[in-house]
Amino acid sequence: xxxxxxxxxxxxxxxxxxxxxxxxxxxxxxxxxxxxxxxxxxxxxxxxxxxxxxxxxxxxxxxxxxxxxxxxxxxxxxxxxxxxxxxxxxxxxxxxxxxxxxxxxxxxxxxxxxxxxxxxxxxxxxxxxxxxxxxxxxxxxxxxxxxxxxxxxxxxxxxxxxxxxxxxxxxxxxxxxxxxxxxxxxxxxxxxxxxxxxxxxxxxxxxxxxxxxxxxxxxxxxxxxxxxxxxxxxxxxxxxxxxxxxxxxxxxxxxxxxxxxxxxxxxxxxxxxxxxxxxxxxxxxxxxxxxxxxxxxxxxxxxxxxxxxxxxxxxxxxxxxxxxxxxxxxxxxxxxxxxxxxxxxxxxxxxxxxxxxxxxxxxxxxxxxxxxxxxxxxxxxxxxxxxxxxxxxxxxxxxxxxxxxxxxxxxxxxxxxxxxxxxxxxxxxxxxxxxxxxxxxxxxxxxxxxxxxxxxxxxxxxxxxxxxxxxxxxxxxxxxxxxxxxxxxx
Amino acid sequence: xxxxxxxxxxxxxxxxxxxxxxxxxxxxxxxxxxxxxxxxxxxxxxxxxxxxxxxxxxxxxxxxxxxxxxxxxxxxxxxxxxxxxxxxxxxxxxxxxxxxxxxxxxxxxxxxxxxxxxxxxxxxxxxxxxxxxxxxxxxxxxxxxxxxxxxxxxxxxxxxxxxxxxxxxxxxxxxxxxxxxxxxxxxxxxxxxxxxxxxxxxxxxxxxxxxxxxxxxxxxxxxxxxxxxxxxxxxxxxxxxxxxxxxxxxxxxxxxxxxxxxxxxxxxxxxxxxxxxxxxxxxxxxxxxxxxxxxxxxxxxxxxxxxxxxxxxxxxxxxxxxxxxxxxxxxxxxxxxxxxxxxxxxxxxxxxxxxxxxxxxxxxxxxxxxxxxxxxxxxxxxxxxxxxxxxxxxxxxxxxxxxxxxxxxxxxxxxxxxxxxxxxxxxxxxxxxxxxxxxxxxxxxxxxxxxxxxxxxxxxxxxxxxxxxxxxxxxxxxxxxxxxxxxxxx
Numbered sequence: 001x002x003x004x005x006x007x008x009x010x011x012x013x014x015x016x017x018x019x020x021x022x023x024x025x026x027x028x029x030x031x032x033x034x035x036x037x038x039x040x041x042x043x044x045x046x047x048x049x050x051x052x053x054x055x056x057x058x059x060x061x062x063x064x065x066x067x068x069x070x071x072x073x074x075x076x077x078x079x080x081x082x083x084x085x086x087x088x089x090x091x092x093x094x095x096x097x098x099x100x101x102x103x104x105x106x107x108x109x110x111x112x113x114x115x116x117x118x119x120x121x122x123x124x125x126x127x128x129x130x131x132x133x134x135x136x137x138x139x140x141x142x143x144x145x146x147x148x149x150x151x152x153x154x155x156x157x158x159x160x161x162x163x164x165x166x167x168x169x170x171x172x173x174x175x176x177x178x179x180x181x182x183x184x185x186x187x188x189x190x191x192x193x194x195x196x197x198x199x200x201x202x203x204x205x206x207x208x209x210x211x212x213x214x215x216x217x218x219x220x221x222x223x224x225x226x227x228x229x230x231x232x233x234x235x236x237x238x239x240x241x242x243x244x245x246x247x248x249x250x251x252x253x254x255x256x257x258x259x260x261x262x263x264x265x266x267x268x269x270x271x272x273x274x275x276x277x278x279x280x281x282x283x284x285x286x287x288x289x290x291x292x293x294x295x296x297x298x299x300x301x302x303x304x305x306x307x308x309x310x311x312x313x314x315x316x317x318x319x320x321x322x323x324x325x326x327x328x329x330x331x332x333x334x335x336x337x338x339x340x341x342x343x344x345x346x347x348x349x350x351x352x353x354x355x356x357x358x359x360x361x362x363x364x365x366x367x368x369x370x371x372x373x374x375x376x377x378x379x380x381x382x383x384x385x386x387x388x389x390x391x392x393x394x395x396x397x398x399x400x401x402x403x404x405x406x407x408x409x410x411x412x413x414x415x416x417x418x419x420x421x422x423x424x425x426x427x428x429x430x431x432x433x434x435x436x437x438x439x440x441x442x443x444x445x446x447x448x449x450x451x452x453x454x455x456x457x458x459x460x461x462x463x464x465x466x467x468x469x470x471x472x473x474x475x476x477x478x479x480x481x482x483x484x485x486x487x488x489x490x
Numbered sequence: 491x492x493x494x495x496x497x498x499x500x501x502x503x504x505x506x507x508x509x510x511x512x513x514x515x516x517x518x519x520x521x522x523x524x525x526x527x528x529x530x531x532x533x534x535x536x537x538x539x540x541x542x543x544x545x546x547x548x549x550x551x552x553x554x555x556x557x558x559x560x561x562x563x564x565x566x567x568x569x570x571x572x573x574x575x576x577x578x579x580x581x582x583x584x585x586x587x588x589x590x591x592x593x594x595x596x597x598x599x600x601x602x603x604x605x606x607x608x609x610x611x612x613x614x615x616x617x618x619x620x621x622x623x624x625x626x627x628x629x630x631x632x633x634x635x636x637x638x639x640x641x642x643x644x645x646x647x648x649x650x651x652x653x654x655x656x657x658x659x660x661x662x663x664x665x666x667x668x669x670x671x672x673x674x675x676x677x678x679x680x681x682x683x684x685x686x687x688x689x690x691x692x693x694x695x696x697x698x699x700x701x702x703x704x705x706x707x708x709x710x711x712x713x714x715x716x717x718x719x720x721x722x723x724x725x726x727x728x729x730x731x732x733x734x735x736x737x738x739x740x741x742x743x744x745x746x747x748x749x750x751x752x753x754x755x756x757x758x759x760x761x762x763x764x765x766x767x768x769x770x771x772x773x774x775x776x777x778x779x780x781x782x783x784x785x786x787x788x789x790x791x792x793x794x795x796x797x798x799x800x801x802x803x804x805x806x807x808x809x810x811x812x813x814x815x816x817x818x819x820x821x822x823x824x825x826x827x828x829x830x831x832x833x834x835x836x837x838x839x840x841x842x843x844x845x846x847x848x849x850x851x852x853x854x855x856x857x858x859x860x861x862x863x864x865x866x867x868x869x870x871x872x873x874x875x876x877x878x879x880x881x882x883x884x885x886x887x888x889x890x891x892x893x894x895x896x897x898x899x900x901x902x903x904x905x906x907x908x909x910x911x912x913x914x915x916x917x918x919x920x921x922x923x924x925x926x927x928x929x930x931x932x933x934x935x936x937x938x939x940x941x942x943x944x945x946x947x948x949x950x951x952x953x954x955x956x957x958x959x960x961x962x963x964x965x966x967x968x969x970x971x972x973x974x975x976x977x978x979x980x
Contacts, residue, residue, distance in 0.1 A: 135645040160823055356717065
């Protein structure tokens with residue numbers, strides 16, 4: 001009876017994977033004990049009997065019994081044999097539906113983190129915003145560079161990095177930022193991270209305490225909301241106007257520890273922060289002894305004129321942390337970004353980053369450094385900029401019929417998306433759903449709003465949609481919008 | 491005068507990097523304004539004059555002036571020319587030492603995170619614990635696999651992954667865990683993360699609220715302490731004995747929301763959690779409605795007998811999250827690990843993971859899946875296990891002269907380090923410093939203690955030290971220890 005049970009189980013295990021025989025017997029006996037098929041204090045057949053019944057070698061049987069004895073499933077009683085240890089609690093019958101429904105088993109913050117500001121459910125389709133077209137990424141060249149660095153890789157390159165990242169990559173990033181973003185900096189201030197989410201969490205963890213206030217733009221970038229929620233900050237929404245975040249005197253009643261802004265191209269409205277506003281934000285930061293997190297997420301893709309100087313470039317008091325990412329010029333899954341931290345904080349940031357996040361990926365960092373140094377980054381950027389400008393043009397042309405008093409494009413000619421402002425009385429969420437049914441995945445502007453309820457519109461991405469798709473789907477969208485807006489024209 | 495200033499600045503910019511001319515002029519003018527060299531309301535020379543003085547084309551000059559006007563540095567007054575906008579605040583002189591010293595500018599939690607439980611300062615040397623020998627990693631093979639997958643890469647592989655990771659990798663991990671760790675699971679429960687630190691933070695964020703209690707082993711793994719601190723948990727230290735974490739009735743006065751354990755090889759003491767203790771922990775988790783985080787960090791490197799079943803394998807109520815990493819068998823900088831979450835939580839975990847961390851690295855995940863499926867993981871493991879067993883043997887042999895009543899090796903024959911228990915009156919921190927001066931970087935056991943003060947010893951890694959180094963340095967260490975212990979023998 002026991003032999004049969006064991007043989008069946010062994011046979012089943014054998015089909016699943018090639019385990020050594022003694023391990024199969026061990027597992028079969030263990031399951032029999034836990035499932036109560038071998039009762040507490042039950043005496044096992046002698047190893048000699050088991051050898052015979054199961055057609056296994058003596059070594060196999062002895063190894064399995066020894067391990068079970070070591071682990072406490074079996075006990076040996078001298079002179080009388082081997083028994084099932086009565087102290088082994090048998091596997092309880094799996095409670096069918098005793099356990100709470102899953103959502104209730106997450107913590108309160110877990111529920112918030114898994115339900116609020118979630119982009120994950122959305123498919124990537126024309127016109128999902130915020131996504132670059134990585135289909136044009138020069139995979140063959142990238143592979144060549146990676147290979148070169150893997151060939152040269154010495155063991156240290158396989159380890160974690162405790163110095164803020166691969167030195168030549170940090171140099172390349174510093175050169176780029178000095179010249180193109182007017183950020184005055186030393187290489188030592190650059191920290192390579194796994195992207196903006198990690199940068200944001202780290203800034204929040206190191207510069208703010210739990211329940212400290214972060215000022216966010218309203219409407220805001222979801223990823224930042226999420227990172228601040230995850231790190232326990234209290235979110236204070238400051239409405240955005242056509243010059244970017246527009247703090248009023250009343251906002252200072254909720255003094256910030258962090259101020260998170262996207263000044264070069266507000267996400268999602270597209271507003272460019274004016275110079276006066278930049279100085280206002282810097283002065284508020286000084287007044288409140290707060291830090292500014294400047295997320296310069298798509299400043300690379302400005303289509304008309306050079307970008308406006310970064311806040312980091314205007315900062316005279318080391319109050320700005322500048323955040324950037326490579327995912328929009330290379331590809332999202334690369335998982336490399338960077339931050340520029342004030343000199344006085346660089347050592348503490350590197351130490352905490354290493355100990356919290358264990359950064360690695362040095363061969364990829366090396367390939368990226370060479371990608372930049374050899375000019376491939378600049379040419380990828382040039383190509384991408386041209387291609388996105390074309391797409392934007394094409395989308396604008398297609399939308400022309402629906403533009404007018406009740407529908408305006410807001411923001412600068414930059415980035416991978418545009419924001420179409422619609423009448424305040426319009427239900428933009430219903431409209432986005434309706435467009436979704438036509439295969440046009442856009443996002444309602446109101447979905448990005450934190451506190452205000454006066455903004456309606458659509459956030460339309462053109463980064464991921466090839467020109468041909470824009471030419472095909474753009475007019476469809478315009479037609480649907482013209483219909484929707486007809487009632488307002490009346 | 492202005493022309494000279496501008497030309498000097500342009501010349502300087504030109505040496506730094508190849509900017510377009512209009513950008514150089516823009517930058518030169520901008521700096522002159524911010525630094526007060528061009529005063530508020532000062533009238534600029536006409537563009538015609540600038541063209542002549544600077545020997546630049548009209549287009550260049552107009553582009554620069556336009557951009558500065560758009561940004562608000564300059565204003566045009568119809569009929570009278572272009573002026574420096576009086577609203578531009580001039581760059582304040584950099585306050586020399588007005589700002590607080592850096593350490594004070596971190597938040598309280600930032601100070602804790604950048605100073606407590608830091609491993610980052612330590613060099614990797616013989617006998618730093620916790621580090622595997624990645625010098626033997628088959629780089630050429632890995633490169634071949636990566637190349638293969640990069641060649642086959644379709645654009646989606648370059649994107650983030652919202653499904654918990656690359657499906658074949660999740661399947662490979664599930665097969666491995668089912669067979670070798672007796673974890674009953676479905677592929678859908680596996681989530682590929684960037685390593686154990688990310689796994690721990692995510693579990694804490696999703697399953698606990700701020701200020702909830704986590705029970706930790708005392709002594710404990712630093713990385714886990716850090717992750718729980720960063721996510722705002724309250725740390726409750728439960729002393730470890732030779733059967734692992736040993737909760738007493740008094741501990742239940744501080745009921746846990748999470749219980750973090752390393753049952754297969756307690757870090758750093760090496761204790762293997764007994765079966766009875768495993769059932770006690772499971773039963774406490776049930777009683778407190780708590781989650782168990784089972785960190786099975788080095789169960790692959792067990793040198794005698796098969797590993798004891800995981801807590802996840804004994805769990806009947808979906809209370810265990812099982813955590814593993816690839817960094818010890820492949821290499822640390824790979825940044826890939828995994829967790830097994832209960833079925834009911836898998837969807838919420840994937841969503842939150844995507845939205846918080848934006849996981850990526852799909853081509854690397856594909857290469858790793860094939861590395862496992864083709865048996866390379868198993869053979870790397872076999873080779874590593876043999877090599878670490880040898881190193882352990884050699885280290886034990888070298889330490890033999892100092893072992894005795896006052897110095898004992900604790901824990902199982904497993905992993906990449908051993909724990910040498912020393913007399914309670916000995917200053918193990920001073921001893922570790924003293925050994926450090928001989929080039930022997932070990933860690934004092936007391937440095938891992940959270941609340942208790944009764945543990946003295948050394949945590950000695952043999953994972954990273956080649957056999958020859960152990961043979962050379964081991965006897966040196968033994969000699970120093972014998973001297974140190976002489977006073978206790980008297």
